[in-house]
Amino acid sequence: MxxxxxxxxxxxxxxxxxxxxxxxxxxxxxxxxxxxxxxxxxxxxxxxxxxxxxxxxxxxxxxxxxxxxxxxxxxxxxxxxxxxxxxxxxxxxxxxxxxxxxxxxxxxxxxxxxxxxxxxxxxxxxxxxxxxxxxxxxxxxxxxxxxxxxxxxxxxxxxxxxxxxxxxxxxxxxxxKLPKAQKVIADHEAAAKEAGKKLGKEKGAEVSIVRWNPDGPSWMEKKQFASGIALEMGLKRPKSQDKDGNAHAPALSLEKIDEIDGDWLFLSTLTSDGDKALKDVQAKPAYKDLKAVRAGHAVTVDGSVWSTRGGPLASEVVMNDITKALTKKS
CATH class of the missing domain: 3.40.50.1980 (Nitrogenase molybdenum iron protein domain)
Known part of the structure; x- marks a missing residue:
């Protein structure tokens, strides 16, 4: 991996x-x-x-x-x-x-x-x-x-x-500037709660958050940055990904790709090799058969934001990405 x-x-x-x-x-x-x-x-x-x-x-x-x-x-x-x-x-x-x-x-x-x-x-x-x-x-x-x-x-x-x-x-x-930092966090938490209210029927959906490596996909644990934002918005993680921790799971083989499935699938990469590996697998039946893919709910996002340890400005990007995807009219 x-x-x-x-x-x-x-x-x-x-x-x-x-x-x-x-x-x-x-x-x-x-x-x-x-x-x-x-x-x-x-x-x-x-x-x-x-x-x-x-x-x-x-x-x-x-x-x-x-x-x-x-x-x-x-x-x-x-x-x-x-x-x-x-x-x-x-x-x-x-x-x-x-x-x-x-x-x-x-x-x-x-x-x-x-x-x-x-x-x-x-x-x-x-x-x-x-x-x-x-x-x-x-x-x-x-x-x-x-x-x-x-x-x-x-x-x-x-x-x-x-x-x-x-x-x-x-x-x-x-x-x-600690008082200002406290206010920024309070404002973020209020914004995440408000963003969750706008998700309508998608609130409570299971969101899979994955980074694609050259060796395969790794889903992110619950305390990882982007995962935490999703949870603050009232979303859930798939049962297979409902694990404490702030790291990434080991890269999965194609045979275990179903572990990355969910109601929604957010995919990111960090390198050109990761990009190529993702494009290669997207042509395979195992990927096309994922529930999120069949529903048109697979979304590519910026790994330089989603796969990091995060910050206030990055949290705005993640919230906007989630809101845009889940509220987009078919």
Missing amino acids: TLPRRTLRRTALRAAATLGAAALLLTGCGSGSDSGSDDKEKTSAEGGGTRTVKDATGKAVKVPAHPKRIVTLTQEDLDAVLALGVKPVGITNGQGMNKPPAYLADKVKGTKVVGNLLQPVMDKVIAAKPDLILAGDMQDEQMLKQLREITPATLVTMAPTDDWKLSFRGVGNAVN
């Missing part, structure tokens, strides 16, 4: 997962008792100073009280800061892409790209002159060391089991 690079890396931090972004969220403080009186005076006089937060690994990190030059190393961090009204000075390309995520492209025009997902080019990061680096779920200690030499204010923002809301609150706290 072929799983996303970050899904494979998650097991390495299982022991630290309970710390997670909750630590980052709960331990931010004004200029903090360990920041010293000089910081307090600077905060008062210049709007500067520092705060101390714990990142998603539990590491205490001093960050600017009001960061001005943020670099994000994942699209989840990019999604988060943009949703908070902050435009970073440096970003990385989207997952499996050589350009920023399409759904965020309009919001980052002119922003310097400092590398690929979790693979920053250090010279480019240095040139961005960051005062805060949001390093997503990076686990490469050598790379983290190099980033912290550029600025000590480098935070791991996601632990393996963190959902997007927990990570987003953590980022909100790190950039000193």
Whole structure:
């Protein structure tokens, strides 16, 4: 099977997962008792100073009280800061892409790209002159060391089991915008509930959410980002996919393709090989015989949104995709 690079890396931090972004969220403080009186005076006089937060690994990190030059190393961090009204000075390309995520492209025009997902080019990061680096779920200690030499204010923002809301609150706290982050989440939850009301007879339908890999389809567990959005809208998952967790199931063989069936089937890919594998199977009788396919309820969606760990802006895309598909008149 072929799983996303970050899904494979998650097991390495299982022991630290309970710390997670909750630590980052709960331990931010004004200029903090360990920041010293000089910081307090600077905060008062210049709007500067520092705060101390714990990142998603539990590491205490001093960050600017009001960061001005943020670099994000994942699209989840990019999604988060943009949703908070902050435009970073440096970003990385989207997952499996050589350009920023399409759904965020309009919001980052002119922003310097400092590398690929979790693979920053250090010279480019240095040139961005960051005062805060949001390093997503990076686990490469050598790379983290190099980033912290550029600025000590480098935070791991996601632990393996963190959902997007927990990570987003953590980022909100790190950039000193936690109240706004709380409001964004509350607005999202209200919007998801309202969107569910518009689904009419389709509310309560079983929605299969699948990423197609070169080795076959993998359905997404219930706590995975896109699945969580569907559940918030009042939809259900097929019994075969009604499993806790925030990862993807192992790739299925053609003989087990019925496991991806449902009232509706949302299909995404992340690579050109995945695209080819999906097109190949769509010509086969086993695929054509799926209930969702026979009903015309198989929908192709953007894997760079649906297959990620998500964020507030990505959640809008998923909600819109679901609503458009399920309310479309035949």
